[in-house]
Amino acid sequence: MVNFRQVADNIPGGTWLDDLARASAWSAHAKFERSARSPLLRVSMLNSSRLDAYTSSDISRALQDATAKIGHIVRNPQTEITSVQPADREKAPLIQRGQAGNAMFFGFPETTDPDALISDGIETLSERAVKELCDFLPANGSDDGALDAVLLQRDTVRNAVSDVVNAVMKNSSIGLSLVPTSGEEVMRSMTTEQAKVLQGSLRESREDVGYETVTGRLDGVRTRRRIFYLERDTGATIQGAVAPDLLDEIKENLDRPVTTRLRVVRTTTIDGRRGRPVYELLEIRSETTLFD
Secondary structure, eight states, X not given: OOOHHHHHHXXXXXXXXXXXXXXXXXXXXXHHSOSSOOOEEEEEETTOSSOOHHHHXXXXXXXXXXXXXXXXXXXXXXXXXXXXXXXXXXXXXXXXXEEETTEEEEEOOOTTSTTOSSTTTSOOHHHHHXXXXXXXXXXXXXXXXXXXXXXXXXXXXXXXXXXXXXXXXXXXXXXXXXXXXXXXXXXXXXXHHHHHHHHHHHTOEEEEXXXXXXXXXXXXXXXXXXXXXXXXXXXXXXXXXXXXXXXXXXXXTTTSXXXXXXXXXXXXXXXXXXXXXXXXXXXXXXXXOTTO
């Protein structure tokens, strides 16, 4: 007896009709023919009947990065990340199975993969991460509660959802349908309207102000722009603003070892993205050398 998987494997050609037939056969195989189904993620563009290469790339990359970030905290619950690393993608990959019309189909690693969470062929890290990502996405276009809930999640989750939000804002509303290895099908979506709301909320920022004592060498000063340059003992260079009443003191200590007191301001958005630190020079203390 021929099964749906064999049907999919035997479909020749690469036209959109062939792709559609192949994807449908794979979906039917996952849904009906295995007690432990082959999980499948279907991602569709809700505002379009077709899917171009740029949109496909943007959405695929966003979902892969979001999956990798959630996978990271599944493996390491005590750590937060706001940028994805190649190792995280390798441990929680999405494998593209096909594309038809306005939809893309993604599978997951075989359960013999060394990163499978359960060794008897039930669930991989990738599938677990996608399921958890879906938990944080709206169920439909009127699910306002899900939007509020995102802002209450940990940094990595907010950052992962932000990847999806930015891709939707740039391209199209999307619908996600996950047929898991076991259990009920999971349906989620994100409209451009919801993405706009979340993007505005996630980009709200706060300023963290701190103070540092840094030793090094005053490498230069721009008097008119009131900018100082301080070379740390480690070799890295700090530049920042300086108050007018310290300009003369800086000039007296140029190219000499000093200890400085700095005010440091860092801006962090709600989705966990951190801006570069901004420095302000508050105090200078000369360090005595053997040649003084």
